[in-house]
Amino acid sequence: MQLVCPLNPVTDLANWMRRKFDLNQSATIPRHIRYVLLVVVLIGSALTGTLLWEWINPVSLLGRSLIMGFSSGALLIIALFLFDLLVVEHGWCGHICPMGALYGVLGSKGVVTVTAKKREKCNRCMDCFHVCPEPHVLRAPVLDEQSPAQVTHRDCMTCGRCVDVCSEDVFTITIHNIIRDASRR
Incomplete structure (x- = not known):
């Protein structure tokens, strides 16, 4: 889970400085590149016997x-x-980090989820979008009343930044009991 990554303070500082000094993005990297890197790392590890x-x-x-x-x-x-x-x-977390990609894939159906339970309280300040390494994952749960409130996009790393920054307490992090949830299916 992104909550435990020690690189978060480093990337958060870079993001804060980027806003403070009004630095614009100078390059674009496709978001899917981290999934390619994840596959390369997994195949490379299998072929070489190393991590x-x-x-x-x-x-x-x-x-x-x-x-x-x-x-x-x-x-x-x-x-x-x-x-x-x-x-x-958000270059590292949002575009390159294969571990974040793995966490996102595992977390899309995982035990820990982010939900915009009180999205009707959203004041459209967009703070959550600014701090999220993957802001596109918030679009439907926050802005589209017809969509489910749970963030289910595989790019969500459940980092909790949206929960921390929201002044209206729109978001919650839920820990599901997978044994109880499986018995309901």
């Missing part, structure tokens, strides 16, 4: 950096910060 993703996984990287020093890990984190700041808004 390729662990070389750049932010969670593992932070752990290794704390134990062995901040050398290459710090350089990668700085590079990702600059990429998010100067090249593509």
Whole structure:
């Protein structure tokens, strides 16, 4: 889940600085590229017998950096910060991170979900859209009264940023009891 990614403060800082200094996106990257990278990493891992993703996984990287020093890990984190700041808004989380892609695919039918339960209270401030690494996932649940209120798009990483930023408490994070939910089907 995106809530535990140690790169969040880094990308959040880049996003804040981008807004503060009115920096415009200088490149576009197709959002599906992270799914391609996920498949490449999975196939590469299967063929080589190694965990390729662990070389750049932010969670593992932070752990290794704390134990062995901040050398290459710090350089990668700085590079990702600059990429998010100067090249593509939400570039890492929203366009490249294969782990986020995996979390999104697993989370689309997962135990933890985001729901716009009180969408009638939405004042259209769009703060949730500004902080979300995948703002397109909020469009239907928030703005379309005919759509289900639950965010079900596979690009949603259940990061909870929309929940945190919403002044009207439109969003909730729900933890489903999968045993009870399965028995109802």
